Amino acid sequence: MVSVARLKRLVQGLTLVAVAAYTTIVLYQSMSTAASSSRGPSRQQVSGWQERAPRSISKDYDAINSNIILPVADPAAVHRSHNAKVTRKTSESDTNYNNVVLATGTSRPVGTQLSDVFISVKTTRNYHKWRLPVILKTWFQLAKDQTWFFTDSDDLEYQEKTNGHMVNTNCSSSHNRKALCCKMSVEFDVFLETGKKWFCHFDDDNYVNVPRLVRLLADYSPQEDWYLGKPSIRAPLEILNRDKSAQKISFWFATGGAGFCLSRSLALKMIPVASGGKFISIGEKIRLPDDVTMGYIIEHLLRKPLTVIDQFHSHLEPMKFLRQDTFHDQITFSYSHYSRDEMNVVKIDGFNKRIDPTRFLSIHCFLFSYSSFCPR
Numbered sequence: 022m023v024s025v026a027r028l029k030r031l032v033q034g035l036t037l038v039a040v041a042a043y044t045t046i047v048l049y050q051s052m053s054t055a056a057s058s059s060r061g062p063s064r065q066q067v068s069g070w071q072e073r074a075p076r077s078i079s080k081d082y083d084a085i086n087s088n089i090i091l092p093v094a095d096p097a098a099v100h101r102s103h104n105a106k107v108t109r110k111t112s113e114s115d116t117n118y119n120n121v122v123l124a125t126g127t128s129r130p131v132g133t134q135l136s137d138v139f140i141s142v143k144t145t146r147n148y149h150k151w152r153l154p155v156i157l158k159t160w161f162q163l164a165k166d167q168t169w170f171f172t173d174s175d176d177l178e179y180q181e182k183t184n185g186h187m188v189n190t191n192c193s194s195s196h197n198r199k200a201l202c203c204k205m206s207v208e209f210d211v212f213l214e215t216g217k218k219w220f221c222h223f224d225d226d227n228y229v230n231v232p233r234l235v236r237l238l239a240d241y242s243p244q245e246d247w248y249l250g251k252p253s254i255r256a257p258l259e260i261l262n263r264d265k266s267a268q269k270i271s272f273w274f275a276t277g278g279a280g281f282c283l284s285r286s287l288a289l290k291m292i293p294v295a296s297g298g299k300f301i302s303i304g305e306k307i308r309l310p311d312d313v314t315m316g317y318i319i320e321h322l323l324r325k326p327l328t329v330i331d332q333f334h335s336h337l338e339p340m341k342f343l344r345q346d347t348f349h350d351q352i353t354f355s356y357s358h359y360s361r362d363e364m365n366v367v368k369i370d371g372f373n374k375r376i377d378p379t380r381f382l383s384i385h386c387f388l389f390s391y392s393s394f395c396p397r
């Protein structure tokens with residue numbers, strides 16, 4: 022499929038990016054070591070909040086044409102895909118990108134599309150038959166080609182139901198730190214291979230409002246460094262730096278259970294520290310779960326701030342406080358069991374609770390009433 026020459030070009034490009042990123046990190050680390058006595062943890066307090074990316078035609082245009090930053094994408098293919106979208110009605114699929122920008126004249130020439138997004142869902146073998154059916158029936162239908170399930174066993178039944186989108190990570194099925202970091206590590210590596218512009222991670226108890234997710238990402242440039250998600254703690258996490266005893270470091274992290282997204286630009290900068298299984302080593306070193314490890318790598322090691330997106334929701338939040346008239350604007354929903362009989366679920370009229378205990382069917386019909394199983 023991919024020609025040898027192209028593969029070689031790709032490897033060369035990736036190596037270059039990796040070396041550059043590594044050099045930056047080494048430089049950064051030596052700098053921060055030198056400055057460690059003068060810099061306390063005070064910086065981090067404000068770092069979780071950042072304004073949206075200013076977008077401009079010229080910026081996106083330059084990035085695409087220089088084709089240094091885009092790692093895998095064949096620039097010609099990028100042109101083609103943009104043309105395909107912007108000028109779908111005409112048959113001039115070979116007009117160059119220049120013309121398209123001029124022709125559309127909108128402030129969003131590089132409209133992010135669903136096909137630019139890689140969606141990973143973390144699951145485990147015991148949850149396949151409990152948690153996947155409602156996902157497959159609802160939001161998966163809106164992102165079948167983009168969504169992949171990362172699990173820990175081979176499951177022929179679900180391999181078929183997902184059109185071959187189950188990935189056996191070969192990680193342990195226990196819910197411990199190492200197994201979780203192991204899966205995240207595989208998710209990250211598989212994303213890198215796809216060449217997509219955005220990596221979005223979710224859990225198997227998330228409902229993802231797919232069009233809303235795409236609209237969110239369209240507000241940010243994948244050629245800039247973006248870590249989009251929602252913390253579940255009120256202050257940055259403080260841990261002791263194991264390298265330098267008794268030195269405190271603090272950072273924000275996006276709760277994995279609410280979902281988070283990384284731009285390709287940021288993911289590329291993470292390659293030297295987090296790819297090829299290195300993510301697991303870092304998790305082991307700081308002895309914290311996968312989502313915290315992600316925050317540590319991005320905020321602490323790479324010094325890139327988390328951008329808080331309030332419309333992500335994990336089961337750590339009480340779902341009943343979400344107002345139905347805002348559902349169209351929410352990006353994720355979740356559920357959990359408070360006790361045997363009481364569940365933390367979204368408050369919504371719709372299907373009977375026996376048929377729809379998670380409320381995901383009802384949410385889906387509220388958002389997309391045309392779906393085949395929705396009442397008319």
Ligand SMILES: *[C@@H]1O[C@H](CO)[C@@H](O)[C@H](O)[C@H]1NC(C)=O
Nearest residue numbers: 188189190191192207208211
């Ligand atoms: C898991 O192991 C199988 C069999 O050894 C292998 O084919 C597959 O590529 C592995 N999966 C990953 C994600 O490494």
